[in-house]
Amino acid sequence: MAGIRIDGKVIAQTVKDRVKQAVTELKRQGVNPCLATILVGEDPASATYVRNKHKACKEVGIDTRDHKVDSKITQIELNSIIDSLNSDSLVHGILVQLPLPKHLDEFAATSRISPLKDVDGLTPHNAGLLAMKKAMLVACTPSGVMEMFDYHKIDLDGKNVVLINRSNLVGKPLYHLLLEKNATVITCHSKTKNLKQICQAADIIITAVGDREKFTLTADMIKEGSIVIDVAISRFHKKIVGDSDYDQIIQKASFATPVPGGVGPMTVAMLLKNTITASSLSTQIGR
Template identity: 60%
Template sequence: MVAQIMSGLAVAQDVKERVKTAVKDLKASGIIPCLATVLVGNDPASATYVNNKQKTAKELGIATRDHRVAGTFKQQELLELVQLLNRDSEVHGILVQLPLPGHIDEFAIINTINPLKDVDGLTPYSAGMLQNGMALLKPCTPLGIMELFDYYKIALEGKHVVIINRSNLVGKPLLLMLLERNATVTVCHSRTKGIAAYLRQADIVISAVGNRDRFTLTADMIKEGAIIIDVATSRINGKLVGDVDFEAVKLKASWITPVPGGVGPMTIAMLMKNTVSAASVSSRRTSA
């Protein structure tokens, strides 16, 4: 068996084409979808992520506001910036790039974002709505993973899914999304004992560790025909890799995502989709 590749590049392009159509429809009704990004400090990786998001938005016809401030920016100043964007009727989505500098309380900042503009799906309101199966805006990476499953027609009902991650960005929201699809879900993390035993039982493994020194998913850890979703990115000798020993695991799995070109492109595509969804809600509220 050689696993079939789940191409995030192909699926992301499909999503972006749908977003383009939605943007045209909104513009025809006088609404220009707008995404505001906020970057604190000059971390190169964070700057690259923001640049990519801004670039993709512009390609799809989404207007952008780019706010970049020094790493010494005070928490109160950042709160005031977010509140300013909350009040700006021309801004439909607000994304504060994480992580923030240590002197800033991330929860306080995220909690200040208007839930109707929370295109990262991270506010407590969004998390609560997701738990109740009623979220409009969901975290982008988990949403992208679900889009991959749908595109490749991979049924989730009754499947045993093991997630290696318990973060608010990936593991926790993904758990809820999978439960909504009637999957049976096990969440493993850095304190899980005997993790290989859980992995060998899994129909689907979703790995998001991002540290090859601590963890590598090898072929002996999975059962024959498992579906492997690699969310992580790290560099080994300058090469971008995920958690998975790709060349070995693909000979045992039935489906697998590559790194790069797997989950990564989906995250940005779903951010664009969330921005258009937020703009659509705004237009309905304005016309009501």
């Protein structure tokens, strides 16, 4: 019997509905939630991502500011834009679209964002707070995965979870979020040995490799009744795919996410939620 398809579009809409209500309440208090984005260069994928984020903001009533700058911008010039947005009390969230051109320092740019406006949850301050279980603003994709678990009432207490990713954007934040829910977490990566055997013992597998030429999570790698969350997205044989062989995985797993239509919509929804959180924080410090 096939497992349950975790529909990211449906769950994301529930988050957007809550955000829309929060926007109405904040505006009643005289606060107009605002997200500022910085897009460096003209990378088509990045431009699409930013456009989709602005569209989602409009749907829920969040104001946006769109900063598109030339790919030859210097680090000093980029820093100046970030500083300006940090000091602007009408801007509550700041997002620097990644990746940046190679001559720019991504860590320096994201670290420069005020922790109170860090809607991507990438500043060292917010990453540290997450490790201490005190974070208010958490990376969007990991928090979206946790929202999926909550929606389906999946209890993580004592579950063996295998994370196939160790990035600052996905793997590391998820590790801390899962620990907070009392899961037992194993982080795997390109140097991990016996990955198949490790996965076969897992109750939950969260994979985010993003390169089907090198890795595919197949049905023989999971145990019966496990849960598979596919965070990856890439183009393979002219199709948008994740890491997992979904059609086969869903026949064996109890729950699984498709690609597209799984985790992807959650990332944008949690960005909206983070913007509302940042807007609320601004009211608490009198800005």
